[in-house]
Amino acid sequence: MKGLMKSNLYATSANAKIFSAVMALLGIFMIVMGSKIPALIIGYMLSVMVGFSFISIASVCKDSTAKWAKHKLTAPLKRADIIKSFFASQLLWLVMGMTFAGTTVTLCIALHGYPFDRTTDIFMLFVVGIGVSLFMGAIFFPLFFLGGDERNEVLLIVSILCSIGIIIGLIILINSFFPSPMNTLQLILGGTIILACSILTFTLSYPLTVKIFKRKEY
Amino acid sequence: MENILEVQQVSKTFPKSNFTLDKLSFALPYGAIMGFVGENGAGKTTTIGCILNTIHKDIGNVKLFGKEMLDGDTDIRERIGVVYDTDNFPGFWTVKQLSRVMAGLYKNWDHALFQKYIENFHLPATQKIKHYSRGMSMQLAIAAALSHHPKLLILDEATSGLDPVMRDEILDVFLEFVQEEDHSILLSSHITSDLEKVADYITFIHNGRLITTVSKNDLAYHYAVMRCKESQFLALDPCDILACRKRDFQIDVLVADGKKAERKYKDVVIDHVSVDEMMLLLVKGERI
Numbered sequence: 001m002k003g004l005m006k007s008n009l010y011a012t013s014a015n016a017k018i019f020s021a022v023m024a025l026l027g028i029f030m031i032v033m034g035s036k037i038p039a040l041i042i043g044y045m046l047s048v049m050v051g052f053s054f055i056s057i058a059s060v061c062k063d064s065t066a067k068w069a070k071h072k073l074t075a076p077l078k079r080a081d082i083i084k085s086f087f088a089s090q091l092l093w094l095v096m097g098m099t100f101a102g103t104t105v106t107l108c109i110a111l112h113g114y115p116f117d118r119t120t121d122i123f124m125l126f127v128v129g130i131g132v133s134l135f136m137g138a139i140f141f142p143l144f145f146l147g148g149d150e151r152n153e154v155l156l157i158v159s160i161l162c163s164i165g166i167i168i169g170l171i172i173l174i175n176s177f178f179p180s181p182m183n184t185l186q187l188i189l190g191g192t193i194i195l196a197c198s199i200l201t202f203t204l205s206y207p208l209t210v211k212i213f214k215r216k217e218y
Numbered sequence: 219m220e221n222i223l224e225v226q227q228v229s230k231t232f233p234k235s236n237f238t239l240d241k242l243s244f245a246l247p248y249g250a251i252m253g254f255v256g257e258n259g260a261g262k263t264t265t266i267g268c269i270l271n272t273i274h275k276d277i278g279n280v281k282l283f284g285k286e287m288l289d290g291d292t293d294i295r296e297r298i299g300v301v302y303d304t305d306n307f308p309g310f311w312t313v314k315q316l317s318r319v320m321a322g323l324y325k326n327w328d329h330a331l332f333q334k335y336i337e338n339f340h341l342p343a344t345q346k347i348k349h350y351s352r353g354m355s356m357q358l359a360i361a362a363a364l365s366h367h368p369k370l371l372i373l374d375e376a377t378s379g380l381d382p383v384m385r386d387e388i389l390d391v392f393l394e395f396v397q398e399e400d401h402s403i404l405l406s407s408h409i410t411s412d413l414e415k416v417a418d419y420i421t422f423i424h425n426g427r428l429i430t431t432v433s434k435n436d437l438a439y440h441y442a443v444m445r446c447k448e449s450q451f452l453a454l455d456p457c458d459i460l461a462c463r464k465r466d467f468q469i470d471v472l473v474a475d476g477k478k479a480e481r482k483y484k485d486v487v488i489d490h491v492s493v494d495e496m497m498l499l500l501v502k503g504e505r506i
Contacts, residue, residue: 003322010315011308066305073272074300074372075323076292214289218272 004077004085007068011059012093019055020100023048027104034112041108041115042125045101049129050136050160052097056090057140058156064149070218080210083141087206090137094130101129120187127191128167134198135163138205145212170194221245221281222370222402228268228278239264239426241278246370246419249399251392252431253413254406255497256423262406265423266374269404270300282370296325299363303375306359309348313341316362324366335361339387353384360388364395371395371403377412385409389416410493420493422500429500442476443495445469445487454483456506463503472499 023044030044063069072082105122108115116122140159147155174190175182182190223246230239239261246252256262267273269280271287279286287294307316313336321327336343339357347355356376363371371392377385393416395401407413413420420437422429432441446454451462451469458479460472472491473479480488491499 001322003319003324006315006322007308007319010311010319014310062308062310066308067302068306068308070272071300071302071306074270074295074298076295076325077323078289078292080289215274217267217274 008089011062012056015055023100030104031107038115045125046129048100049097050132052093053133056093057137061152079214083210083213094133124191127194131167131194131198132163134202135166136160138201141209142212222248224281226279229276242428244421244431246402250418251403251416253417253420260423261426297369299368299371301359301363301373301376311347313343326367328365332365352379369401373405414493424501440475441491442473442488443491444471450486459506461499461503461505463499
């Protein structure tokens with residue numbers, strides 16, 4: 001597992017270095033700009049969380065460009081371990097994105113004050129960022145091993161679009177249950193439902209991907 | 219003699235390509251090198267896939283170290299080193315990164331041994347693998363396969379595309395590896411001269427079917443090819459003919475016992491048979 005995590009890290013690191021540099025620069029810009037443009041903070045938080053996750057799942061495709069995907073199966077690993085490493089790597093990169101988002105927004109608030117109307121808005125932004133990332137991985141991984149690596153670009157696009165669609169769908173559904181305007185407790189409950197759905201889908205996607213991967217031949 | 223690898227009645231069909239690996243059986247003893255020979259598409263890589271579980275066989279058994287290897291049998295895979303023909307590792311890795319990954323995968327990863335191979339093969343350790351020549355990347359893959367102290371090496375066209383000097387160096391490494399009596403190598407190759415140099419046994423397959431497994435001693439001292447005129451060919455006892463192939467005014471006939479044939483057919487020219495010629499006779503010739 002340690003070797004697999006390193007293998008995944010090397011596959012992701014080149015893209016992650018550039019993305020981190022860009023996001024660090026953007027973060028500095030946000031900290032300087034402060035709360036003048038809240039939309040910038042929203043965009044930054046979502047893109048940094050989803051971006052790191054996207055880079056992580058896109059790196060799965062790099063394995064199949066060499067025979068490494070096949071070679072790995074000859075190493076002392078269970079097929080489930082290989083899949084587990086992809087899921088774990090995505091989670092680690094999501095945590096990285098959350099750290100970037102958290103640090104930047106904390107510094108923004110510390111230096112310039114709270115940029116939003118409601119106290120729950122930051123929580124909801126994290127919920128949406130985490131939700132899109134987890135749904136994206138949950139959709140991409142089984143499709144990738146089912147659909148073959150020659151379709152990976154379209155599968156990446158499909159998984160990101162589907163994850164955004166699912167989050168929007170869940171928000172609409174939750175809004176229809178609670179009368180507008182929602183109070184703080186209802187907002188937190190709504191966010192928790194979205195978070196729970198994404199975690200559940202991500203968790204269920206793992207055994208499904210393992211099942212698909214066990215049938216895969218190289 | 220005990221076998222490190224036993225392939226018993228293994229079949230695999232690919233409906234899309236209409237290719238079938240048909241009830242293939244052979245065994246590789248401990249301490250031996252087996253050459254695995256067949257034309258392109260004969261089923262060599264499919265067989266290796268079935269052995270290593272990268273392909274799911276339809277029926278049959280594969281025993282490695284006396285045991286069927288299932289997905290959970292990671293201890294068996296600890297004892298196997300594998301080299302594929304190209305791009306074994308991602309091109310964006312460096313040698314150092316490869317070593318770190320392998321150290322995380324194999325309990326017995328020997329970094330010092332790996333470094334020794336890297337130095338012996340004169341591989342640039344700081345360069346990314348994608349900048350390596352084909353020969354260098356094959357040497358790297360062989361170094362990686364040997365550095366976790368495997369007992370069985372499975373090599374799929376590992377020497378193809380290498381120049382003769384490099385091939386010679388690598389074949390020496392293989393010969394050194396099998397000095398340990400519990401080490402064995404399954405070497406699939408098109409380069410039959412390599413097999414003649416190192417293999418103890420040669421298994422021929424054609425169109426997904428096993429033709430024969432012969433020992434190198436048998437090949438050198440028993441198997442022979444008779445160069446017959448048509449009238450001489452017609453006088454042959456069909457029981458003596460393994461395969462025959464018509465070439466212009468001559469018919470080449472493969473026989474299992476050259477000395478017996480020499481005594482029996484005094485007027486026929488009888489030559490030693492090379493792996494290449496044997497493969498051509500078995501694959502392109504008519505088998506009796």
